Amino acid sequence: MAPEIRRSLVQHSLLRRDPHAVLRRLLEHVPPGTRPDAPGKELEQRIADLLGKPAALFFPSGTMAQQTALRVHAERTGRRTFAAHPQCHLAVWEEEGYNAVHGLRHKQVGDHHGLITFDDLAEVREPLAALLLELPQRDIGGLLPTWEDLVAQTKWARDGGAAAHMDGARLWEAQTYYERPFAEIADLFDTVYVSLYKGLEGVRGAVLAGDQETIDAASVWRRRLGGATPDAWPPAVTALMGLDEVLPRMAEFRDHARAVAAAINADGYARTRPEVPQTPLFHIHLPASKDAVAAAAKRILEETGVELPQHPKASPDPTRCGIELTIGVASLEFTPQEVADLIRQLR
Template sequence: MDSHTTPADREQLTRSLSVHGQQRRAPTRRLNELLTRVEDGDLDTYGRGGAVARLEHRVADLLGKEAAVFMPTGAMATQVALRLHADARTCRTIGFHPRAHIEVHELKGYEIVHQLHGKLLGDHDRLVTLQDLEAVREPLAAVLLELPQRDLGGLLPTWEELTAQTSWLRTRGIAAHLDGARLWEAQPYYGRPHAEIAALFDTVYVSLYKGLEGLAGAVLAGPSDLVNQAREWRDRLGGKLHHAWPLAVSAELGLDGLVPRMPAFWERARELAAALRDIPGVEVLPDPPQTPLFHVIVPVPPQALAAAHQRFVERRGLELFLYPRPTTSPRCSRFEVTVGENAMTIDPHEVRASLIEVLRDAAS
């Protein structure tokens, strides 16, 4: 790129390995996509009718649940679901993994807004096990399980372990809630219909903007009475949007075009991992990937990696990741690879050569 390239030109020229890269999310592209699908009958009013109602019915059907409600964010969906489970059981304690989104990224909303007490289950660096549940010595209203566990590189429990955990909860009257933000990505690993996975849980939240590449939003699915209560809580918390039809229509585009592609995205993730795993000092987690998401650990501090990567993007027009993250070692960092249509256009061998170039620059 020459010195006269504008920021807008740079965005057009840059490719991205990330599903969240801007290439497929640019406003003009999204508006053109919506125009191919939207109809006047899609109009909703405060989340009632139109495309929003159609999406709610469709997701409830897909997950085998009685009902579903659109939520503006997954954080609201999960916090409301856990609150309702706690209210129904007159118990304020909920269990979840130490790296669960609700604990790491939501500023203690479950505690400050909903007066819930969080019980951390298991260890930071591995999945929750049945033994972790059995070790709890206090009453629990609900347990949240995240499929896949994003901050562990997209790890998933085996089907046998998952069914053992949810059966243990059910026999004790403890609600099971699924943080299924990436359920679409997890489903190929189990090779079972979405509804069969969702049937293990009392309530399920799915994201509309991650793997589905929608504009924003989430859906919470479960029993009709709980969903009706959740709809009221959405309104109490200020989540009732006047018109949400653009969010619903963009999610439907993802359900139609991207959910069927998840097995191919998973296969590309494994190809990418295979291309990267034997670079000196590089580690892929998990190896092989269990979903179209995995982490790469490199022997470079985050600040040096970020600077070298930015120079590489300006030089080559290829974005390998969105940002580096720290590890327990100050000499290392990690980044996340999330595979969608963006990554399908980039050869794994090019990714390997690119990472070697970035690491060489960062170490110099």
């Protein structure tokens, strides 16, 4: 029998996704007589307006949304290669679907452990369909380029005839770093994908935004890939709830993340990357092996009901590993010192 989760520092914890609790909240937000297609249409329009784009389209997953965007850009340009970081989501988490399904090629740009630089882009010698930039770069600690770098890199793509595409799975969190309107950030990009279940804490789904012609083409590929699902109102409603209730709290989450990171670094057992988080997401580097940390997290859950990240990432040094922490609604229940004390137990 799985141990009971009573408190959690895991963003996608079963504690937050409890079906009974989600259904109760849905009832509060869906009045009698609501048409099944109404929440989805409202969601698409709200995100298009928020990002300053002419059109937006709901997808059942971010994986499908991003591959679709790149496919459309490839067909528009007649090019099959897109440039992106070696640790972008498409490379790490999607089984090379961009190639297996769409015949696209990923040109890796930049260092595995650092942000893409303009000098990295200058080394690209082949025509591109698109430049994909992930904001923030999750797998290197939630790092973000400066505004000046972001402007220069997206301009570089467009000047070369390529589209600029944003993996904005965590754009909601990244905005707290740039402190500019969402539409001003999105204006640098031809297409923008945003997640509905990460920062917004919905149940699933994604939205792709861009110009009307691109979104119309994307709608064809969404149907071809089986993503034009009817009755998609449950994820749409939970996303609308997130826009109303969670999105306004992103700066609060970022500030708490910084306080948590400061407590961890002051303790001295572990270190965070970055030292001062730029968003509510950051990494914690521990002086213990991956197996030891996983076993300790399991023990803490069994003994206390407190859920910590269960899947640490190995380091080139086998005596060290790292975990990812994202501060959201549930993790605000933990004081910074509580988190630092729990991290010290991961050994």
